[in-house]
Amino acid sequence: MASITAQANLRRRVAEVDASISGLQYTRLALLRQLDAAAPSYPILTNISREVTSRIFVHCLDPLSYGHSTTSPRYAPMLLLHVCRTWRSIALSTPELWANLTLDFRRMSWALFQGATLENFIEDCVARAGTLPLSLHVNGGCSWEHTEKVQHLIPTILKRLSSRIQTLDLNIDLRHYPEDTPGFPLLQKLKLRLLNLNAFLPGNHPIRIFSAAPQLRELSMQCGATPSLFSIPGAKLTVFSGHRLSTTECVDVLRMAPSLIECHFEEPELDPDTPAISHSGLKSLTISLLGDNSSCEFLTLPTLQNLKISLYDFENVQPILPFISGLSASLLKLSWGTSPPLEVPLMELSAxxxxxxxxxxxxxxxxxxxxxxxxxxxxxxxxxxxxxxxxxxxxxxxxxxxxxxxxxxxxxxxxxxxxxxxxxxxxxxxxxxxxxxxxxxxxxxxxxxxxxxxxxxxxxxxxxxxxxxxxxxx
Incomplete structure (x- = not known):
């Protein structure tokens, strides 16, 4: 008799729960109908066309591609997917939002490193970008538990996307580079930085993955990246930027890039055996020199029009005057800065x-x-x-x-x-x-x-x- 009563009580409770679920489902449907009915009243959804909204979304991207990873749900483009169904649809159908891919492994959540989650995310971004060329920014720094995953993933990404990349910014370990790639036929802008300067592997250098980059026009080498570490075609280079290169390496850059128009040398380190060079095509030079032992005497630039020069820790301007004097005939724009303050070479200006x-x-x-x-x-x-x-x-x-x-x-x-x-x-x-x-x-x-x-x-x-x-x- 007691078991029959217990069964009856259970059936009654199940019926009550079922009724509660049905009521909640009905309430949910009613709320969804209200939301659907209210959606047309949102001015941003009704008064602005999808095309204009799409353009606005593109301007939400970080213009420098720094500060956050594309995977972050707190920033565009991922943030735009979680506002409403209309915005999600527009964002997913805007290729420009996904053609600029920033992978900062330091800022990625733990879940992205599980299984093939990150690989699938990258595949989705590439698919959403459609036929647009890609801009890829990679920061390979990560916590120690993800090091092995990152060392495998970065070479895979570079090989997989090499034929689509137009702009490439790499801040990675030398060990992250693949031994070879099919080539970078669309690559126009390349920025290279090194994470671990002690990870020099002599047997694997120079790195040759950029050898087949016929469209390369702009090259930047920072944070330990030097021309001797990479085999890069320079015939069509028009812009170069280098940080703390030796003056001999600066000469090597000018020799390998006869089409160079604009050059930035930041704190080049003087090599006493630097050979002299004359570059007849260079129009713009930005150079910062550190200490009185710095010099530009190895440079002859007969057609230079724009010079921005900064001197740090110089006692006087004498070491640089011969170089300035040699530019008097062609120079149109001059920016001069010193720290601490020094005299301005007015005699050279007069010419x-x-x-x-x-x-x-x-x-x-x-x-x-x-x-x-x-x-x-x-x-x-x-x-x-x-x-x-x-x-x-x-x-x-x-x-x-x-x-x-x-x-x-x-x-x-x-x-x-x-x-x-x-x-x-x-x-x-x-x-x-x-x-x-x-x-x-x-x-x-x-x-x-x-x-x-x-x-x-x-x-x-x-x-x-x-x-x-x-x-x-x-």
């Missing part, structure tokens, strides 16, 4: 008759005073006659009648900017300059079309007009 743009960073105030004097064309007719843009950055406050006379004498000048050092007490200086009547004179130059900025550097670039002492337009 640059074609110069149109001059930017000085952290100049000595004595050099600024002499420069303002020389800029007065009524007294110095041949000093930079073609100058159109003059900028002084991290400059001690120096505004006086000599400057106004110089600016007034130059019809070709379009822009003058003087950015003061950050700790400048602008308010204390304001009254003195206004008493001199300089504001009125500068305002007259603005009315004539000259762009002037004098004051502290703002977060946004100043537009046409003048702002003195970080105040609104005069």
């Amino acid at each position: 640059m008759g074609a110069l149109t743009e001059l930017k000085l960073c952290d100049p000595l105030i004595e050099s600024v005073a002499e420069l303002f004097t020389l800029l007065d064309l009524t007294k110095h007719h041949n000093f930079l006659p073609q100058l159109q843009v003059l900028e002084l950055d991290q400059c001690a406050p120096y505004v006086n009648a000599i400057l106004v006379d110089a600016l007034s004498s130059r019809r070709a000048l379009r822009s003058f900017r003087q950015f003061w050092v950050y700790n400048t007490p602008a308010d204390a200086l304001q009254g003195y300059y206004r008493e001199e009547g300089l504001g009125v004179a500068l305002e007259e130059l603005i009315r004539k079309g000259l762009e002037i900025y004098i004051g502290l550097r703002n977060t946004q670039a100043p537009g046409p007009g003048a702002w003195l002492f970080n105040q609104p337009r005069l």
Whole structure:
């Protein structure tokens, strides 16, 4: 009798649970109907076309491809898949969202390393990218428990995607490179960095996987990556950037790249046996030199038009003057910076008759005073006659009648900017300059079309007009 009663109680409880489930299912369906009915009322879904929304989604991507991995659910494109069904559909059908693939193994969740989860994710991204060429950014750093997985996965990815990659940024161990690939027929931009500088494997170098990259135009080598470690075709290279290469390696780059137009050498290390080289095609050079033992004397650049040079820990500018003098005939733009502040090579500047743009960073105030004097064309007719843009950055406050006379004498000048050092007490200086009547004179130059900025550097670039002492337009 007791067992019959227990069975009856169980059946009653099951019936109650079934009824509760049915009620919840009915409530769920009712809520879904309400959501479906309300969806058309969302302006972002009804007033903006799918095409426009798709373009907006593309702008949600990190423009530098740094800061997060494509796998992250907190950022685009993955975040866009979890907002609503319409956005998910648009995101999945926008190839540009998936053609830029960033794999930062340091930031990936543990679950992605299980089984073939990550491999499947990459396959899905490639499929969603359609026929678009791929941009791949890989950071091979990872925790020790995933090292073996990453060492296997990176070579597999490079082999699998080599025929589709147009831009490639690798920050990986030398041991991550595959022994060979079918080639990179679309590769145009390549950036190489090394994670583990001690993982040099002499028997496997130079790495030859980029030998078949006929479209390569831009090459950057940073953080220990050097030309001697890789076999890279240089015949069509137009842009090169290298960090802490030896000067001999810099010469090797210039020799292997006869089509080079733009070059960046960051803190090259002087090799006393560096051979001299002349490169007739180079138009733009950015170079930073560290210490008085640095030199550019091995370089002859007869057609260079744009030079940005920074000197660190130099006692004087003498070591660099022969190089600067050799560029006087062709140079159109010069950016000069030193730390600590050094004199500006005004004598060498006087020979640059074609110069149109001059930017000085952290100049000595004595050099600024002499420069303002020389800029007065009524007294110095041949000093930079073609100058159109003059900028002084991290400059001690120096505004006086000599400057106004110089600016007034130059019809070709379009822009003058003087950015003061950050700790400048602008308010204390304001009254003195206004008493001199300089504001009125500068305002007259603005009315004539000259762009002037004098004051502290703002977060946004100043537009046409003048702002003195970080105040609104005069």
